[in-house]
Structures are given as C-alpha cells and as structure tokens.
Amino acid sequence: MRVGFVGAGKVGCSLGKYLAEQKTQVSGYYSKSPQSARDAAEFTKSNAFETLEAVIEESDILFLTVPDGQIAPVWEKIKKYPIHGKMICHCSGSLSSKIFYDIEKTGATGFSIHPLLAVSNRHESYSEIPKALFTIEGSPQGIEAMEAFCREKNLQVQRIAADVKTRYHGAAVMASNLVLGLLACAQSELEQCGFTQENAKKALEPLVTGNVERYLQTSAVDALTGPIERADVQTVERHLHTFRDLHARIYRDLSLEVLEIAKGKHPHRDYHQLYEILEEK
CATH class of the missing domain: 3.40.50.720 (NAD(P)-binding Rossmann-like Domain)
Structure with missing residues (x-):
C-alpha cells in the first residue's frame, strides 16, 4: 500500500x-x-x-x-x-x-x-x-x-x-489541554504564596506524577486522597473563601466531580455538608 x-x-x-x-x-x-x-x-x-x-x-x-x-x-x-x-x-x-x-x-x-x-x-x-x-x-x-x-x-x-466523535474528542481535551489549564491555576496560586515559577513547578511535580501514576495503575477511586475524600468540610470552606473568580469556580466544579469519586470509595461516609457548600452559588 x-x-x-x-x-x-x-x-x-x-x-x-x-x-x-x-x-x-x-x-x-x-x-x-x-x-x-x-x-x-x-x-x-x-x-x-x-x-x-x-x-x-x-x-x-x-x-x-x-x-x-x-x-x-x-x-x-x-x-x-x-x-x-x-x-x-x-x-x-x-x-x-x-x-x-x-x-x-x-x-x-x-x-x-x-x-x-x-x-x-x-x-x-x-x-x-x-x-x-x-x-x-x-x-x-x-x-x-x-x-x-x-x-x-x-x-x-x-x-x-461516528456519532460519538465529538464526545470522544472532548474527553481527550479534558485529559490533555484542560489539565494544562488546571496546572496553570495551581501554579498561579503558588506564585501568590511566594514561589518562583520554577519552584512552583518543582513542587507540583511529585503531586501530579504521583496521582497520575496511581490512577493509571489502579483507578480514580483507589488513587483519591485529600480533603474531599476525607470529608474535611472546614478545609474546603477555607479554600473556597480564599480562591477568587475563575479559580474558585474551577475548584468548586471539579470538587463536585471528585465528590462522586469519594462516594464510590466510601459509600457509607457522610458527604452531605460538602455537597451543600460546593453547590452554593
């Protein structure tokens, strides 16, 4: 051919x-x-x-x-x-x-x-x-x-x-281009904490690679840690009060998705309060 x-x-x-x-x-x-x-x-x-x-x-x-x-x-x-x-x-x-x-x-x-x-x-x-x-x-x-x-x-x-091509491509964008947007948000917040651009990237590297590696080796449920997973309402509230505008919206919307993963990991854990504060507009 x-x-x-x-x-x-x-x-x-x-x-x-x-x-x-x-x-x-x-x-x-x-x-x-x-x-x-x-x-x-x-x-x-x-x-x-x-x-x-x-x-x-x-x-x-x-x-x-x-x-x-x-x-x-x-x-x-x-x-x-x-x-x-x-x-x-x-x-x-x-x-x-x-x-x-x-x-x-x-x-x-x-x-x-x-x-x-x-x-x-x-x-x-x-x-x-x-x-x-x-x-x-x-x-x-x-x-x-x-x-x-x-x-x-x-x-x-x-x-x-053929009729799922748009959904398929959107999923690929989420996993590649939009991840870069999320990392840029995190880097920006660290720079506001006094990190240089280079030090912010170095600080994020083990977090990013560790989570991705665990996800690829196991699943999102098994890889999940953090305040959403442990239903730490006070910490999440402080985050929401600290972040502004676009970063606050990104944090809130992605936290709702992570909350669904957390429910799969701990089906008997009470996440009611987290739902309430994350769904506030």
Missing part, C-alpha cells in the same frame, strides 16, 4: 515518518506550502508533489492531515479525480468520516483515524506514536481492511461510532 499525505504539518510529518520506519511505502506530500511539502518529503525520504492530482494518483491510502476547517474543501477537490478503490482518511479528533458525505459514489472508502496523542513537534513526535491509541471509524465495507493495515504497522486501534 502506498500512503500519501495532503498537508505537511506536525501530524502529517509524524505519521509519515512513523509509517516509513515501519517499512511502508510513503509516496509523499502535497501542501499549499511547497516548502512544507519538500521539508516533509526530505524528512520521510519520500516525494514532494506539485499537484493534488499527482499525490492522489501515486497513493492507495490518502491521509488529509490538514486543519479541521480544510477537510471538507479538500475533499470537494479530491472527489473530482478518479479515486475508485482508494482509502481516504482524515485525522480530526472531533469530525467523523461523514464529512466524506458522498464518498460511496466515487467507489472509494472514507475513514477518520485519530491518534490520542499530543503531537507537538513535526520532527520528534513520531517516536511517541507506538504509545498512542488510534481511534477509527468509517466505511463499513472497508473498516476491517483499514484496521488490519493499522495493526500491521503496529498501531493500537480502537473502533468507535
């Missing part, structure tokens, strides 16, 4: 490099930026195509690694070419394969294939791809073949339904 890419950014470069190292024939890249296509081609030892038609012709599987807002316009162009028997994929987390709404008329198959991975560097992130789970959904007549291709390339694959 020859694999080509429309778009030569971080995801396209990373996936292309990984597939090339898995002995896949990477045909190359087409991009609105010819320089980006040349850079990606050099990185993956493949070709930089000057036209969309050329990369389509030279590829059996075509990945659209472009911004979400460009997937539909690119598809409108692709479907005008002979693509019978080809597999057309995009890598959006929130959009489904339904964006290829009339693909069955072309004789091609369409898929969304998304890595649960923060792809932050176009020349380094490929090394983290083996750790990532790829979710896949798409044309029923080709889904098993696409899954087989992914597994042949040593990718972890999970099939999902």
Whole structure:
C-alpha cells in the first residue's frame, strides 16, 4: 500500500515518518506550502508533489492531515479525480468520516483515524506514536481492511461510532489541554504564596506524577486522597473563601466531580455538608 499525505504539518510529518520506519511505502506530500511539502518529503525520504492530482494518483491510502476547517474543501477537490478503490482518511479528533458525505459514489472508502496523542513537534513526535491509541471509524465495507493495515504497522486501534466523535474528542481535551489549564491555576496560586515559577513547578511535580501514576495503575477511586475524600468540610470552606473568580469556580466544579469519586470509595461516609457548600452559588 502506498500512503500519501495532503498537508505537511506536525501530524502529517509524524505519521509519515512513523509509517516509513515501519517499512511502508510513503509516496509523499502535497501542501499549499511547497516548502512544507519538500521539508516533509526530505524528512520521510519520500516525494514532494506539485499537484493534488499527482499525490492522489501515486497513493492507495490518502491521509488529509490538514486543519479541521480544510477537510471538507479538500475533499470537494479530491472527489473530482478518479479515486475508485482508494482509502481516504482524515485525522480530526472531533469530525467523523461523514464529512466524506458522498464518498460511496466515487467507489472509494472514507475513514477518520485519530491518534490520542499530543503531537507537538513535526520532527520528534513520531517516536511517541507506538504509545498512542488510534481511534477509527468509517466505511463499513472497508473498516476491517483499514484496521488490519493499522495493526500491521503496529498501531493500537480502537473502533468507535461516528456519532460519538465529538464526545470522544472532548474527553481527550479534558485529559490533555484542560489539565494544562488546571496546572496553570495551581501554579498561579503558588506564585501568590511566594514561589518562583520554577519552584512552583518543582513542587507540583511529585503531586501530579504521583496521582497520575496511581490512577493509571489502579483507578480514580483507589488513587483519591485529600480533603474531599476525607470529608474535611472546614478545609474546603477555607479554600473556597480564599480562591477568587475563575479559580474558585474551577475548584468548586471539579470538587463536585471528585465528590462522586469519594462516594464510590466510601459509600457509607457522610458527604452531605460538602455537597451543600460546593453547590452554593
């Protein structure tokens, strides 16, 4: 199978490099930026195509690694070419394969294939791809073949339904981007206590890594400690009186979620007072 890419950014470069190292024939890249296509081609030892038609012709599987807002316009162009028997994929987390709404008329198959991975560097992130789970959904007549291709390339694959893509992507955002927002809140509060930025990060490191490691090894219920878990009403009240505005709202809302975890850990513990103070507006 020859694999080509429309778009030569971080995801396209990373996936292309990984597939090339898995002995896949990477045909190359087409991009609105010819320089980006040349850079990606050099990185993956493949070709930089000057036209969309050329990369389509030279590829059996075509990945659209472009911004979400460009997937539909690119598809409108692709479907005008002979693509019978080809597999057309995009890598959006929130959009489904339904964006290829009339693909069955072309004789091609369409898929969304998304890595649960923060792809932050176009020349380094490929090394983290083996750790990532790829979710896949798409044309029923080709889904098993696409899954087989992914597994042949040593990718972890999970099939999902098209209508849950938005929820799935939102969950991924919670676990990655929003965690950074929460850490920034904690760091800001520590800086108000006199910590330097660097010392605040050092102080938070064992808390963050310890909790994440325990969660991954066991469960949220088993990993949970702290004032919510032990129903320490006075401490929680002091926190709520100390934090202001956005940080207070974040503390209150996340504490309500943690309270549900605490109830699972201690079903007979009385959390009634905590509910009352956390639900106050």
